[in-house]
Each structure stands twice: as C-alpha cells, then as structure tokens.
Amino acid sequence: xxxxxxxxxTFRVATQPLADVNGPASxxxxxxxxxxxxxxIVILVMILLFVLAIVLPFPKDRQNR
Amino acid sequence: xxxxRPDLEFEHGGSSSMWTSRLRRRWMSTxxxxxxxxxxxxxxxxxxxxxxxxxxLAAFFVILLSGLVLSFVGPAWYHTxxxxxxxxxxxxxxxxxxxxxxxxxLWGKFWMAAWRGxxxxxxxxxxxxxxxxxxxxxxxxxxxTNFDSQWISFEAKDGLNAVGIGAFFNVANLGxxxxxxxxxxxxxxGVVVVWHVLLVRRHGVVxxxxxxxxxxxxxxxxxxxxxx
Numbered sequence: 001x002x003x004x005x006x007x008x009x010t011f012r013v014a015t016q017p018l019a020d021v022n023g024p025a026s027x028x029x030x031x032x033x034x035x036x037x038x039x040x041i042v043i044l045v046m047i048l049l050f051v052l053a054i055v056l057p058f059p060k061d062r063q064n065r
Numbered sequence: 066x067x068x069x070r071p072d073l074e075f076e077h078g079g080s081s082s083m084w085t086s087r088l089r090r091r092w093m094s095t096x097x098x099x100x101x102x103x104x105x106x107x108x109x110x111x112x113x114x115x116x117x118x119x120x121x122l123a124a125f126f127v128i129l130l131s132g133l134v135l136s137f138v139g140p141a142w143y144h145t146x147x148x149x150x151x152x153x154x155x156x157x158x159x160x161x162x163x164x165x166x167x168x169x170x171l172w173g174k175f176w177m178a179a180w181r182g183x184x185x186x187x188x189x190x191x192x193x194x195x196x197x198x199x200x201x202x203x204x205x206x207x208x209x210t211n212f213d214s215q216w217i218s219f220e221a222k223d224g225l226n227a228v229g230i231g232a233f234f235n236v237a238n239l240g241x242x243x244x245x246x247x248x249x250x251x252x253x254x255g256v257v258v259v260w261h262v263l264l265v266r267r268h269g270v271v272x273x274x275x276x277x278x279x280x281x282x283x284x285x286x287x288x289x290x291x292x293x
Contacts, residue, residue, distance in 0.1 A: 042165065049169050053113035060111070 101266050109273050117170035118265075124163035125258065129251065131156035136247050140210045160202055167195060179271040187264040194257045201254055204246035207236055218242075 025036040080086075134152050135143055143149035171191070180188035206217050218236040225231045235241055 042161075046165055046168050046172075049117075049165070050114075050172050053117065053169065053173070056113055058111045058113055 096263065096267050101263075103266070107270065107272070109276070110270050114169075114173040115270065117166050117173060120166040121163060121170055122258070122262070124159050124166055125254075127159040128156060128163060129255075131159060132247065132251070144210070160205065164198070164202070167198065171195065174271075177271055178274060181271055181274075182268065184264070184268050184271055187261060187268060190257055190261040190264060194254060194261055197250055197253045197257060201246060201250040204242045204250060207242045208239065208246050210239070 025038050027034055027036050028040060029035075131152050135156055138149065138152075143153040174188070174191070203221075207214050207221075221236045222231060225234060225236060
C-alpha cells in the first residue's frame with residue numbers, strides 16, 4: 001500500500017475551506033449588540049486595511065528619487 | 066483675405082451656434098484632455114489611502130464582466146458545472162472586495178473632509194453610488210436561485226412590507242428582482258460611477274486639511290514636486 005496521496009486527495013485538501021461555510025454562522029453578543037463572526041472579520045479587515053494604508057510608506061517613483 | 070485654419074478652429078471649439086459645437090466648447094473648457102487623462106498628480110497623492118478608489122473601480126469591472134457571463138449562460142450552468150461555479154464565485158467575491166475597498170475609500174475621504182473646495186457633488190455622487198450598490202448587492206443575494214436567496218427574501222419581505230414598499234418592490238418576485246439586479250441598478254451604479262470619476266478629474270484630488278492651497282494645481286502643497 002502506497003503512503004503517498006493521490007491528485008484527487010491533494011485537490012480536496014487544497015480546496016478545503018478554512019471554516020464550514022455551509023452551516024449557519026456563529027454569533028457574538030454583548031448586551032444589545034449581536035454580530036456574526038464573518039461580519040466581524042470583514043469589519044476588522046477593513047479597519048486593518050485603513051490603518052495600514054495610512055501607516056505604510058508608498059513606494060517612490062524612480063524618476064523622482 | 067483670410068486663410069481658414071480648421072485645426073485651430075477645432076482647438077478653440079469654433080464659433081458655430083450648433084448644439085454640437087456648444088457642447089464641445091463646454092466640454093473642452095470644463096474638462097480638457099490634460100485634466101481628463103492626467104499623467105501627473107500632486108505629491109500628497111503618493112499614499113496607499115488614495116489607491117482604494119481605483120481598487121473599487123477594478124473590482125467593479127470584474128463584477129460587470131463576471132455578471133455578463135452569468136447572465137448569458139444562466140443558472141443551469143453556474144449551479145452545476147465547475148467553470149460556472151468559478152465564475153459565480155468570482156462574481157460573489159469581487160462584490161465583497163468592491164464593498165471592502167469602497168468602505169476604506171469612504172473612510173479615507175470622510176477623514177480628509179473630501180467635500181471641501183467645491184467638491185460637494187463629488188461626495189454626494191459617492192453617497193448615491195454607495196446606496197445604489199447596497200441595493201444591487203441585496204437584489205443579487207435574492208437572485209441566487211438557491212435556499213439562501215429564498216431565506217433572505219422571506220426575511221426581507223416583512224421588513225419591506227412594514228415600511229410600505231412591498232407592493233411595488235416585491236422581494237419574493239424573482240423575475241422583478243432579476244431585472245432590477247441585472248438591468249436597472251447596474252445602469253444606475255455605472256452612470257453614477259462615471260459621473261463621480263469625471264467630477265474627480267474636473268476638481269482634482271482634495272488637498273490635505275492642513276495644507277495651504279497651491280496656486281498652481283500641478284504643484285503640491287509645499288510647491289515642490291509632483292509625482293507621475
């Protein structure tokens with residue numbers, strides 16, 4: 001019996017999602033506030049992008065160096 | 066005797082009173098080619114925060130192209146074949162990126178107070194574009210033709226009936242939602258996006274809040290250099 005995995009198995013593992021996206025999302029709640037984990041992740045990603053866009057230096061044009 | 070110079074006449078818009086001539090003169094004085102397609106920008110534009118507007122545009126083009134493919138081939142293809150699922154997913158994920166980029170663009174412009182310097186219409190076309198995009202995305206969720214769209218429409222109908230618009234905007238009517246999603250709202254978003262971009266070209270990118278207004282629009286606030 002070979003210990004190597006086939007191409008089909010490799011494809012299945014590579015394309016496996018990080019989370020189960022077929023079921024209902026998990027929700028977090030603090031008092032009146034209720035938010036799904038996917039929505040929270042998207043908001044945090046947007047905030048991170050915004051901060052990085054302000055903080056990170058923009059590459060300089062070669063002509064103006 | 067004077068010699069006719071059609072090239073110069075064209076350059077200056079001519080003196081004809083025809084509507085085409087008047088429109089051309091108006092266009093050339095409002096948005097000359099060097100403003101419409103500039104090759105240099107003020108130095109303060111060299112920041113990642115200014116990239117998100119064009120990223121939103123790029124995502125919008127991917128949405129339009131993938132949506133065009135989906136509309137031609139239909140759900141029997143994009144629900145069953147691998148290629149169909151790929152294009153369907155491409156359409157969905159480009160919408161997610163479109164909104165992420167647009168929200169970061171919105172935050173950036175809000176904190177710059179980008180409506181300054183006679184740019185109120187630019188800001189308002191952005192607002193209309195955002196609202197129309199929300200409607201387009203919502204109707205997109207309704208026309209997935211799966212259990213998810215069924216669930217969303219039956220949750221949404223109660224809310225829309227409660228505010229009194231359910232009679233002419235019926236989320237359970239697939240044909241109506243499909244036409245609104247694929248014809249009406251993309252046209253609205255497309256026209257408003259073009260208008261928004263032309264206004265940005267006309268008025269230029271807003272200067273930083275603490276900047277002294279430059280006399281020459283080709284110069285940055287410090288009057289030192291411009292970047293290509």
